[in-house]
Amino acid sequence: MARWLRALVAFADELVIADDWRVALGLAGAIALTAVLSRSPVPCWWVLPAAILVLLPLSIWRTARRRS
């Protein structure tokens, strides 16, 4: 049972967090912000695209710098 649980956690970790936990955390924050803004009259569709625009280049830049 413990082996299966460990395998499940490892699979979830590989699937969601993968190589950069900051991206997963940033996207979770962006989804939460979208949910909060959706209760106000302010449009909120732009939050996730904006998060991708920031998080993806930052993650790639960090990896490239680490490997060079």
Next chain:
Amino acid sequence: MSAGALFLAVFLASAVEAVEATTIVLAAGTARDWRSAGYGAVAAIALLAVVVAGLGPALTTIPTAPLRLVIGALLLVFGIQWLRKAVLRAGGVKALHDEDEIFRTRLEAARRAASHRVGTVPDWYGFTLSFQGVLLEGTEVAFIVLTFGSNQHAILLAAAAAGAAVLVVSAAGFAVRAPLARVPENALKFLVGVMLTGFGTFWSAEGAGARWPGSDAALLVLLPGIALLGLLLAYGLRRRGGSVARGTATASTTAEAG
């Protein structure tokens, strides 16, 4: 999302995983025993089919908004990691996925292992190598079938698309009895990364309460926009000077998601 777009998205994503699984089954069959490798692959596919058949109907009973939020968020984080790796490969920072090299590595390891019979399986090592490879790659296919299918209430169509991709790729692999190195796997991975990220963004924002301008038509801007961002990032990395040469990928890269 139209049925055609759903089919195409799931077909492409599944085809990429099927190429990797076929490489492992081919290595197990070539180095060990074809019957055992076949049993392993069929057993893994049957297990995954049971998982999809069990979870699929249950997922479609969940209300649309929370389902879109959870499924969309999962697709988004999964897709963006896939896209990130594809950009790093295209930019020369990460080694390209080389099926020939992976095949050779698997083959050498399989030839060194001892052989023993278990029940009706002539070679247990060949069986487990094939079973684990198909199960590992197939789990991602099952995830994509369940997320896309449940969101659109079309699990059967998504499963059919995945099944078609597996059939096409495995038929091609076994026809040539060699790894499908000519499949533009890295370009496909980029495309699938864009699709998973785009649909994940769209559904998770909708699930969180956002209303997209133009409704579904927003995808026609979102998907090309994400693709353009990925291409620009890869171009930037290339200009900066990627340092990883093709052919340095090892068998361990098959375990990577995307």
